[in-house]
Amino acid sequence: MRSPRSSRPYAAQPGPRAPSLTERRKAATQLDIARAACELFAEQGPDATTAEAIAHRAGVALRTFYRYFRNKQEAVAPLLAGGGDAWRALLAEEDPGTPLAEALERAVVRSLSGRQAVEEGLEVTRGLLRAAADDQALRAVWYCVNQDSEEQLAPVIARLAGEGADPLEVRLLAAAATDAIRISLELWSATDAPVSGPGSPAELAVRCLRDLTGAMPLLR
Numbered sequence: 057m058r059s060p061r062s063s064r065p066y067a068a069q070p071g072p073r074a075p076s077l078t079e080r081r082k083a084a085t086q087l088d089i090a091r092a093a094c095e096l097f098a099e100q101g102p103d104a105t106t107a108e109a110i111a112h113r114a115g116v117a118l119r120t121f122y123r124y125f126r127n128k129q130e131a132v133a134p135l136l137a138g139g140g141d142a143w144r145a146l147l148a149e150e151d152p153g154t155p156l157a158e159a160l161e162r163a164v165v166r167s168l169s170g171r172q173a174v175e176e177g178l179e180v181t182r183g184l185l186r187a188a189a190d191d192q193a194l195r196a197v198w199y200c201v202n203q204d205s206e207e208q209l210a211p212v213i214a215r216l217a218g219e220g221a222d223p224l225e226v227r228l229l230a231a232a233a234t235d236a237i238r239i240s241l242e243l244w245s246a247t248d249a250p251v252s253g254p255g256s257p258a259e260l261a262v263r264c265l266r267d268l269t270g271a272m273p274l275l276r
Contacts, residue, residue: 085124086125086134087135088116089110089111089114089116089121089124089125089134090131090132090133090135090136091114092110092111092113092131093128093131093132093135094132094135094180094183094184096110097132097183097184097187097188097191097194098180098183098184098186098187101190102187102188102190102193102194107125107127107128107131110128110131127193129193129194129196129197132184132194133200133201135180136198136201137201137204137205138177139181140201140202140204140205142167143163143164143166144208144209146162146163146166147160147163147212147213147216148212149163150162150163150216152216156213156216156275157269157275159216160233160269161262161266164233164236164237164258164261164265165262167237168237168240168257168258168261169251169252169257174251181245182245184198185198185242185245202234202238206234207230209234210226210227210230221274225272225273225274228272229272229274232269233265235268236264236269237257237264239260240261240264241261243260244256244257244260
């Protein structure tokens with residue numbers, strides 16, 4: 057179990073180190089495998105999908121698959137994590153002092169709409185979440201990715217909130233914002249609603265965000 061961190065302030069985060077060529081190649085291979093896994097899970101379901109089939113679809117050897125992932129369900133994690141990485145990066149672009157409610161909504165909408173690559177990624181997520189409905193291990197990966205995203209979001213929110221922000225309020229807001237996106241994607245994936253407009257992930261996420269965070273002191 058991870059140790060609680062709500063009782064201490066968030067330290068300033070060092071700037072990210074540029075990845076090496078080896079690290080970039082590793083990440084690209086993992087993402088290729090993740091895409092292949094998501095496609096196969098959506099096409100034929102988790103039960104009919106094997107690690108061998110995923111490796112073949114990704115164009116890698118089976119030993120390469122197992123170098124990066126312990127099982128077939130875990131293979132989808134890099135693709136799912138990419139969505140959280142993108143939205144945190146958009147939020148991090150906001151200037152400190154910007155009203156947090158505005159910053160959060162703007163980042164959520166930008167991350168869930170507006171570009172063809174985003175729309176294609178949402179359709180992949182829809183297929184995967186539908187496949188996860190009957191696969192406990194796949195759902196566990198989804199929840200773990202969201203938990204990791206929440207923990208990485210807290211320092212971003214703390215920076216925007218400024219010095220003196222209550223660590224408890226920061227954690228609560230990070231949890232609420234993460235759950236707003238998670239719930240919106242889960243609800244949307246169970247429907248045939250479009251990727252934009254009424255019933256879209258962006259619209260649902262903003263609605264969830266407002267309902268979950270409306271009374272939070274950090275947003276007043």
